[in-house]
Amino acid sequence: SASGHKGITKQYPHTPGIDAGGIVEMSKNADFAADDEVIVTGYDLGMNTDGGFAEYIRVPADWVVTRPRGLTLRDCMSLGTAGYTAAVALYKMQALQQDPSMGPVVVTGSTGGVGSLAVALLAKAGYEVIAVTGKSNAEEYLKHLGASRVESREFVEDLSGKSLLKTRWAGAVDTVGGTTLSMLLKACGPEGTIVSTGMVQSHALTTTLYPFILNGVNLVGVGSAGMDMTTRKKIWKLLEEDWNIKDKFPAIVKEIKLEELATNHVETILEGKNMGRVLVKI
Structure with a gap:
């Protein structure tokens, strides 16, 4: 708008x-x-x-x-809508049995509104959070919100051309779309859930069925x-x-x-x- x-x-x-x-x-x-x-x-x-x-x-x-x-x-x-969207993402993940014991959850676009609040909410709910960002000065901010690790955008890039990759995370909240979302699906562990909340990178998604039929990965959307x-x-x-997560609002x-x-x-x-x-x- x-x-x-x-x-x-x-x-x-x-x-x-x-x-x-x-x-x-x-x-x-x-x-x-x-x-x-x-x-x-x-x-x-x-x-x-x-x-x-x-x-x-x-x-x-x-x-x-x-x-x-x-x-x-x-x-x-x-x-606001950003926090509500992040909360719906977590709600849907838990409805599909996403549990902290399964491993870390990636949040892309982690310094934005949805991303920041997703990091804080996932950490509050007991998940290990890997925050992905293109901002070099964001590590202190993201770790304050609850991120266990902070990674650059290259962490979720894939140039291999493979349809499936070795497991690197158990789930994700993605605000980016495009090739990043494709990568998140390829490297997600068995029965993990990837939630799509945005398309900052691209509205297009190119993937195969392998993450879904071999690893049982769930791809869900948030129409909050x-x-x-x-x-x-x-x-x-x-x-x-x-x-x-009121204690995180000042940051x-x-x-x-x-x-x-x-x-x-x-x-x-x-x-x-x-x-x-x-x-x-x-």
Whole structure:
């Protein structure tokens, strides 16, 4: 939306912002009343519906979640769609029996929003995390979040041309796609799960069936924007309780004012130079 992609946002000018947290001003739905603290992440918010970079927004009631009691509105927005996506990735991995005893889990794009929060969540859940990054100055940051190892992008590159490789990890949360996702599949251990959450490198995937039919590898996606409300509330409950990573927010989250957003932050994010999350205070 911020880059003017017509496949995402069809009408401009437009107010972006795919996350919002605030206080209900008025509601025609019995589930919500004035002064309730609520959050919205995903759905069409910030795409074809004016988003969170506004003082007031109007959204359907079935997009809205009451703020979890153990999290403040700031905590919820520190997580936002990125944290929710990372949590869904972990939720799906565990549903497919991914266990810390199986070995390390790789996180690609590990300094981005989804990547940073995936590192912290996986570490909180007891997994050994290998954080992959193209940033040479990120090791201290990633180890603070819980990464056991920090590797360069070359760690997940493969020039062998082979269809299957020796096991190097037990699973992965991938934000990159393309040849990196192909490599993650080739070198994943038996019955491991690779979760695809992004396509920063490429939307294309070239692979063979060998990882799936010889090693039983699972490839799953995260369509967090439109996930059903029952599961959505369950994920937020986990983020409130068992997967609470509030102690990592000071390192992950930078708070700015709305007027600062257009000066350099949008371009920094689009160019992949940002680390962690940017929280916009309206």
